[in-house]
Amino acid sequence: MPQPETTVERGIVEPGYTHFDELDSMGFVHNSRYMVLVERALTTFWARQGFAFTDGKYTQPDVFLAVAEFSISYRAPIRGTGEIGIHLWMDKLSDSSAVYGFRVLSADGGVVHAEGRRVHIRLDPKTLRPTAWSDAFNDVAKTLL
Template sequence: MSDQKSRTEIVEVFFDDLDSFGVLHHAKYAMILERGVLSHFAKIGLALGHADLNNFVRELSITYESPVAGMGPVELTFWIEKLGRTSSVIAFRIHSGETLHAYGRRVTVKFDPRTRKPAPWTDSTRHLIEEEFLMKQ
């Protein structure tokens, strides 16, 4: 993470996110990632409906370390590992203070909604992401 800046969002775990044991269901970790990333992007001007949020998830990997028990806030810390011409790689940690619950990475590809083919990021979004997440060398 030496050349990236991380961001942390507080994300709520709700009752319907829990499994029958009262812990966060394994499939809901991806939703924690989505909620946190979209919340942060909205804060920096990339709200739902923005053309550069037309994305397909190409790859998602999650390693589970310690369960999230019960409802309440968890922290999502994420950073951009790579910003390509039409894609991005986000690495993340879901944690409660020092307790690491899960970590992983997500690769998304921006697409043109008319053709459903990869499309380049707009210059304004590329600049915004570089300013927000990438360190100057």
């Protein structure tokens, strides 16, 4: 899949694609699919950095996390299938949480279809209590700050 032609000052733009089964009866991407598009972009970014869920196992302990908040504002509908870009950055990184900002963009970056934020909390798999990110996670996360 080609990379979106979008340059950003902060964060990265992950390429995405909208599919026919994501459309509503008006031919717009259904509102619930935007969260999936953001989830896929985050998963792709972190998997490229070595943080993934493969063969039923986490490749890094930092992958065990929960979404504590997800908010989204819709700006302009995505009309039909095709390439898009997901602009991701990190607004805040604390000991056990990460606050992401995102924008769902047209492939050329000229249209902002939606924007919002998502908060992750790293959990200890045994206690299910918040726990600190690893140094490896912090190193990668700083590239999004």
